[in-house]
Amino acid sequence: MEPEKITAVSGKERLRGHAAMLLAAVFWGAMSPLAKQVMLSGAVPPLALSAIRIVGGAVVFWLAGLLLPRSVVGSGEIALRDLPVLLLMSVLIVSANQGLYIVGIGFTTPFEATVMTTMTPVFTMLLAALFIGMPMSFKKVGGVALGLGGALLLAFSSKSDGAGVARNPMLGNLMCLGAQVCAAVYFTMFRRVIDRYHPFTLLKWLFLAGSVTWVPFTWPSLSAVRLDLIDSGLAVSIAFIILFPTFLSYLFMVYAQKRLKPTSVAMYNYVQPLTAAVLASLMGLAVFGWSNILAAVMIFSGVALVALSPGKSQC
Numbered sequence: 407m408e409p410e411k412i413t414a415v416s417g418k419e420r421l422r423g424h425a426a427m428l429l430a431a432v433f434w435g436a437m438s439p440l441a442k443q444v445m446l447s448g449a450v451p452p453l454a455l456s457a458i459r460i461v462g463g464a465v466v467f468w469l470a471g472l473l474l475p476r477s478v479v480g481s482g483e484i485a486l487r488d489l490p491v492l493l494l495m496s497v498l499i500v501s502a503n504q505g506l507y508i509v510g511i512g513f514t515t516p517f518e519a520t521v522m523t524t525m526t527p528v529f530t531m532l533l534a535a536l537f538i539g540m541p542m543s544f545k546k547v548g549g550v551a552l553g554l555g556g557a558l559l560l561a562f563s564s565k566s567d568g569a570g571v572a573r574n575p576m577l578g579n580l581m582c583l584g585a586q587v588c589a590a591v592y593f594t595m596f597r598r599v600i601d602r603y604h605p606f607t608l609l610k611w612l613f614l615a616g617s618v619t620w621v622p623f624t625w626p627s628l629s630a631v632r633l634d635l636i637d638s639g640l641a642v643s644i645a646f647i648i649l650f651p652t653f654l655s656y657l658f659m660v661y662a663q664k665r666l667k668p669t670s671v672a673m674y675n676y677v678q679p680l681t682a683a684v685l686a687s688l689m690g691l692a693v694f695g696w697s698n699i700l701a702a703v704m705i706f707s708g709v710a711l712v713a714l715s716p717g718k719s720q721c
Contacts, residue, residue: 413624424713426614426658429647430675434523436682437651438516440643449635451642452512453627457507460620462607462648463500463656471610480604485612487672491599492608493615493663499592500616504652505624507585516577520679522582524557527712529590530672537594538659538668546715553676553708559701586675593668605660613656673712 415423444450450458471479484492511519527550534540600608621628636644662671683698 412651419665421475423662427662427666427671427674428677430655430658430662431677432505432681433650433655434675435520435678436685437647438511438519438678438682439685440517440647441508442509444640444643444647445674447640449632449633450638451627451630453505453624454631455512455644455647457621457624458506458614458644459508459630459647459652460500460504460516460616462644463652464610464617466648466653467606467610471606479606482607482610484603488599491596492611493619494713495596495599496612496615497619498588499656501620502588503585503592504616505585505620506581506588510578510581510585512578513574514582515575516682517573518579519582520682521558521581522586523675524554525676526586526589526593526675527553527669527672529587530593531669533590533594534668538597540669541715543715545711549708549711549713549715550669550673551708552672552711553705556701556704556708557676557679559697559704567703589680590672593663593672597663597668600660605657605664609656624673669715670709670713673709676687676708680705684701698701 413422441455444455445452507519510522531540531542531546531550535542658672680698680702683701
């Protein structure tokens with residue numbers, strides 16, 4: 407694959423990109439405990455939830471494309487020559503990333519799944535250096551290491567007993583780690599295609615392709631969904647997963663990818679465990695203490711170092 411050419415963007419656009427990725431990461435951080443809650447109810451198996459999320463995302467994107475004006479959602483048209491690449495992108499960031507991560511949560515604890523997400527910036531930095539020539543400066547490496555340290559400190563200081571929750575932690579962790587590798591490849595290798603399309607146009611096709619490549623394999627699990635066990639609380643949780651960590655987060659991610667370096671986009675994975683810790687504290691499930699505050703400072707300092715590190719486009 408040819409190296410991606412990254413177009414320079416203004417400081418205002420970079421700031422908007424960072425704001426979009428921050429919101430995306432916050433929504434993703436809220437998904438893990440909600441998804442685990444849905445699975446533990448016995449109403450929706452992990453594979454079924456992954457299929458519901460992908461199909462739900464596709465439905466929302468295509469409905470938005472039909473109902474909203476073109477000035478908001480773009481033309482919706484794609485070039486035939488890009489179809490094979492879009493299919494590969496969909497497998498990586500929709501089918502494999504979403505599917506493996508949600509199924510992985512079903513086998514492990516939300517804590518351990520969150521720890522696995524902290525590896526995406528590391529993988530992305532290495533792939534960007536190897537395949538698109540992004541420099542591995544001292545500031546960038548230091549920022550990734552600082553953010554990783556903060557995320558791990560936050561995760562381990564918030565660790566809870568997984569007894570009765572994790573059926574096969576090793577398998578679940580490997581699935582979650584595989585999801586992060588897929589995300590790192592996507593963040594690194596497809597900037598040129600992403601730049602060619604409106605975010606809505608790109609995502610409606612990615613999610614449609616994901617529905618075709620992933621959902622048929624989940625049919626036995628979908629047929630095992632217990633509709634009689636889905637109360638209003640679970641329904642709200644499922645709707646939240648479709649609308650916020652799926653529809654809005656992926657929209658924000660594509661918006662940010664047009665404006666930021668791959669490593670800057672990936673660094674926001676470190677915000678996910680911070681979001682989970684804050685939500686757990688607000689819900690009375692954990693205490694947000696000094697170790698959490700130190701971890702938050704480390705995470706955002708790491709993001710800032712990576713964002714300010716030199717790159718081909720300075721973005």
